[in-house]
Amino acid sequence: HTTVSKRHKGKLENRLKHLYQEQKGRQRKLKQIRKEILEIFTNWVIEYARSYGIKIIAIEKLSFKNIPEWKSSKAIKRFTEWFYSKVRSKLEYKGKIRGIRIIEVNPANTSRYCHRCGRKGKAEKLIFKCECGKYDRDYNASVNIGKRAIKIIKKISQNPESKAQRILLPKIRSVRGLPVLPVCYQ
Template identity: 35%
Template sequence: MKLTKTVILKLTSRDKELDRTVSKYTKGMNYVSGVVYKNNKPISVNKLQKMTYKHLRNRIGLKSQMSCNIVRQVCGTYKSLMAKVRKKKAEWQMITYKPNNITYSFRRDFTINKDWVSMTTLKGRRRYPIANYEYVKRYFDGAWKYSASKLVLHRDKSYYFHLCIEKDIQEPDTAPTTDIIGVDVGINYIAVASTTDRKNVFFSGGEAKNIRNIYSKQRKRLQSKGTRSAKRMLKHLTMREKRFMTATNHVVSKGVVEFAKTHRIPIIGMENLSGIRETTKVRKERRYQHNSWAFRQLRGFIEYKAKEQGIRVVYVNPRYTSQACSRCGHVEKANRNGLRFSCKACGYELNADLNGARNIGYKTRDFRQDLESQGCLSATHTETEKSEFQATSSNPSGFSSGS
């Protein structure tokens, strides 16, 4: 299985040469684009190379490798345009490129380490220092391969190197197992994880809940004002909250995956919330969080970090995960009483988020057994991730009894 990622690195210094190279490169792109446009249909890479190489090299003064990259890039863009034209989703048109990026091939025109990136400019190779963030260092440990990457001029007028990296990782273990972690992304706790043999971990996310409430109140106040300065403040507030939640989500997702890794658990189950509004009535206090990007982001982070460790993520139907008893399977709205879960049938009591996490764990196990019985376990990673478990057993909640 291949894991790919784009790491964005800020160049801490720049020079005129970089601007000049980007500008000429774009000139080349637009020249080649004009040639294809006039042809009224895409041209093959080889043919286009022959048609434009001399002009790119001698007239515009681009390096040989750059000229090749330009042709390949423009070819690709027109091919996808043509595909849209055939589906009547676009018209044949001239594609114009803005002077804000260059595509580089690894080794042929860039090399990189944690301190600098060396790139081809019109005056040959030059080295530019990159901001040395702590988290970036691990991408230079020798385990990652670098592929075609981009130098991009961002809106802040700084250059960033968009380094594309990949590595082969171990396929998730598909031996029969009941070792599963159910993760509930909750209200009281940002996340609760519970293993099949009932080891639990709660992630409160520190001050996250309080801070989000404060932000939410401030936002309401500003929204009702509606003045221009209130709008500006609102934007500022939103950005700050986003940064805060992203940082929290990184910490929580890392914790969940480390928990799985420590207990050598190969599967994490989470709720599939994409179709939630159609399939279930979400409790009012949960709606905000379910619809919010922060919770989607958290699930995304968990999925990504799990994949990095060769841990599989399975999404299950969220129906009744908060109302069903994780011991006896009894479903009743009144089972859930705020922070506590207290079963009206068997009297079982526990933290409501933990009850949810356990239910998700059971569903994940059922889902897995379903796959096994259908002989689908060879299904690729992505297919498994996309499929959604629907409760089909005679038990209306779709749960097996807990123990």
């Protein structure tokens, strides 16, 4: 039966306090780095769009509910959901200031079908293979997302009774005929 001396106990407590303060400092630095990455990335996307006269940016409407490998890792899932939400809201905020609309598009099957011919292909690691050629997998999905966004915009602009049209049309009319920048977060 051993007891810890008061002096030894005091040293241990001081060491724990010191480690706790170090951890808090690291967390603060990590938080600052995340903020900087978010700022740099969203500024780049908005300025890139502005430089090409793009008025609408289409992004994937992501859902993190059915990702099987994340069932055991709640922290990773929470962080990814949080970061995607931050990117989306920061893009919307900066886009609004610059006159750029952000729309979310359902990404279902965008990486399974060829952006060029529309046929189903195979994704092998970072390459998408189809009968008509090979493409970067993310590029292929991004172009498909852009095409879906264009369909959504056309559908809204052709249906005068659409509630969504009343919300989006004033911003869309000024961009008819301009390209849509597909942004892919895969």
